Amino acid sequence: MDNIVEIRNIKKIYGDKVKTQVLFDLNLSIEKGSFNSIIGQSGSGKSTLLNILGTLDRPTDGEIVINGVNTKSMNANQLAKLRNETLGFIFQFHYLLPEFTALENVLMPYRIMGKKIDDKVMERANELIELVGLSKVKNNLATQMSGGQQQRTAIARSLMNNPSIILADEPTGNLDSDTTEQIYDLMRKINKKYNTTFIIITHDQHVAEKTDRIIEVKDGRIIMDVRRNND
Amino acid sequence: MKFAFSVAKRFLGYNKGQTIMIMVGIAIGVSVQIFIGLLITGLQESLIDKTVGSTPHITITQQDELSFYDFEVKNDEFTAVVYQAEGPAFAISESDDASVLLRGLSEDGDKLYKLSDKLVEGKMPSLKNDVIVGLGLQEKLNLDINDVLTLRTISNQTVDVKVVGIVDLKVDSINNSWVLSTLPTAQSLFSIDDEITSIAIQVKDVFTADTLSEELKSEITVSDLKVINWKEQNEDLLSGLNGQSISSIMIQVFVLISVVLGIASVLAITVLQKSKQIGILKAMGIPDNTASLIFLFQGLILGVYGAILGVLFGLGLILSFTTFARNPDGTALIPINFDLQFILFSGSIAILSALIASFIPAARSKKLSPIEVIRNG
Numbered sequence: 291m292d293n294i295v296e297i298r299n300i301k302k303i304y305g306d307k308v309k310t311q312v313l314f315d316l317n318l319s320i321e322k323g324s325f326n327s328i329i330g331q332s333g334s335g336k337s338t339l340l341n342i343l344g345t346l347d348r349p350t351d352g353e354i355v356i357n358g359v360n361t362k363s364m365n366a367n368q369l370a371k372l373r374n375e376t377l378g379f380i381f382q383f384h385y386l387l388p389e390f391t392a393l394e395n396v397l398m399p400y401r402i403m404g405k406k407i408d409d410k411v412m413e414r415a416n417e418l419i420e421l422v423g424l425s426k427v428k429n430n431l432a433t434q435m436s437g438g439q440q441q442r443t444a445i446a447r448s449l450m451n452n453p454s455i456i457l458a459d460e461p462t463g464n465l466d467s468d469t470t471e472q473i474y475d476l477m478r479k480i481n482k483k484y485n486t487t488f489i490i491i492t493h494d495q496h497v498a499e500k501t502d503r504i505i506e507v508k509d510g511r512i513i514m515d516v517r518r519n520n521d
Numbered sequence: 522m523k524f525a526f527s528v529a530k531r532f533l534g535y536n537k538g539q540t541i542m543i544m545v546g547i548a549i550g551v552s553v554q555i556f557i558g559l560l561i562t563g564l565q566e567s568l569i570d571k572t573v574g575s576t577p578h579i580t581i582t583q584q585d586e587l588s589f590y591d592f593e594v595k596n597d598e599f600t601a602v603v604y605q606a607e608g609p610a611f612a613i614s615e616s617d618d619a620s621v622l623l624r625g626l627s628e629d630g631d632k633l634y635k636l637s638d639k640l641v642e643g644k645m646p647s648l649k650n651d652v653i654v655g656l657g658l659q660e661k662l663n664l665d666i667n668d669v670l671t672l673r674t675i676s677n678q679t680v681d682v683k684v685v686g687i688v689d690l691k692v693d694s695i696n697n698s699w700v701l702s703t704l705p706t707a708q709s710l711f712s713i714d715d716e717i718t719s720i721a722i723q724v725k726d727v728f729t730a731d732t733l734s735e736e737l738k739s740e741i742t743v744s745d746l747k748v749i750n751w752k753e754q755n756e757d758l759l760s761g762l763n764g765q766s767i768s769s770i771m772i773q774v775f776v777l778i779s780v781v782l783g784i785a786s787v788l789a790i791t792v793l794q795k796s797k798q799i800g801i802l803k804a805m806g807i808p809d810n811t812a813s814l815i816f817l818f819q820g821l822i823l824g825v826y827g828a829i830l831g832v833l834f835g836l837g838l839i840l841s842f843t844t845f846a847r848n849p850d851g852t853a854l855i856p857i858n859f860d861l862q863f864i865l866f867s868g869s870i871a872i873l874s875a876l877i878a879s880f881i882p883a884a885r886s887k888k889l890s891p892i893e894v895i896r897n898g
Contacts (some may be wrong), residue, residue: 337896341892341895341896344804346804346891346892346895347892366808366809367808367809367810370803370806370807370808370809371806371808372806373804373805373806374805374806374807375806379804379805381801381895385797385800385801385804385895386801387798387801387802388535388798389528389531389532389534389535389798390531398802398805399805399806401524402524402802402805402806402807402811403806404524447805459895
């Protein structure tokens, strides 16, 4: 299988005077269409790793190749475009724009791309909303939805531009176990349906066990990398 | 661009109370600026009009001799050119006598001195030996319309003239001494034939009188003529007006500064309020410039609405001022000219300052890194 993401010798050091190294020479390849989880204790560096994978943060040293493109020499705007077109993000605190409705939030990545919203795009957005089961509340402002609904909106939004990779940082961190189950089933469904690559950070062992591959990070190093077959 | 605009609009609409507060803040600034500006301009215009509105702005006189031959004075900027023959005389009526100043005026005289408006009784002199007299003089000499008055010059020439009108020239000393006639009446009394003693000129814009006067000096070929303008004669008034203008500008500038600081600080706070949104938008891939455009558009929208509101407030203030501040006779205390250009200027300045004020938050928004927001929740 092709690798959709490859990181080579990633180092991350925080601080100018007091230097704290959080990642030590990480190497990792993620296969296209795979469903991966990253686990580790808080402070292990897993979030930093994910943010670097998502080009939100720059590594102190090392290279990230996304979809065959090396991001090392890209400037902020090129990275923004890359994120917009190739990556979808789902964060723990869902980060919807409270000023916009669920549907508008879902359409947001498309509007950022600068293209006109036509009937076909609208149809796709509605389809995604349908997929995450939010048709009834699609015209509610983000603040007028429950936590689970907001998280599902965030998932629909992350899919809007048909990204090849979705990065999720504890997407169910503040949701109850029933909702957590639904969200994971949903991500799995999307993974199967669109062959979207998922990289999910979780501290929930139960959840991690359902993924194809578990990568464990400890003290800035990958200490375990297990592939499994759920099918 | 359109995206940034729609996000800016939505951000402003979401925090309605805050948005309205800023707009009202800008509006008050603009309205004060318009009110003060128009008021002071109106005050100055009425002061200038009262002072030099019906007096010559430029006067040409002979330096050594009494009189000179008239010559044509022409300039598009001149609104009235009056050829005058004037001199002291002694006026004798049936009941009393007084020393007077006889002034013969050519056609434009009425226009320059606005005599028709000041006529209390009778009509303007049109025939030879018709005169109009000042209100004070009329009382002193106990004159009625169509009474005959004898004028005697220093050189003992006499002429009988008919009083055809009485004018109120608003200044006692002038009211008590002026006798006005047509040019030939004065010319023959003073035995100067076709000559005149001065040329009085009014110009369109009183403040250009000095430059026009210089131009005139260089054009005049007749020697020994003296050209003076009202500015040379009214330096006190001018420095007063100048002081007023400066203080008016000072007030406007400080109002403007407070408006700019107000908008800048509120917008700076909104960047903090919206940093989460900006961070997430950046994570989703908006370029840095779009992130700053959002705040520039916010500034622009606030500026435009604030300016429109401010112009309305300002006009309302002016309107209520002109309605309630009135002279006992019902005319406006200070006649105000609704100077559209100034109003538009104040409005645009407000928009521009709102835009400038939004530069700081825009720069901040540009610099904001999505990771800061995501890492710090």
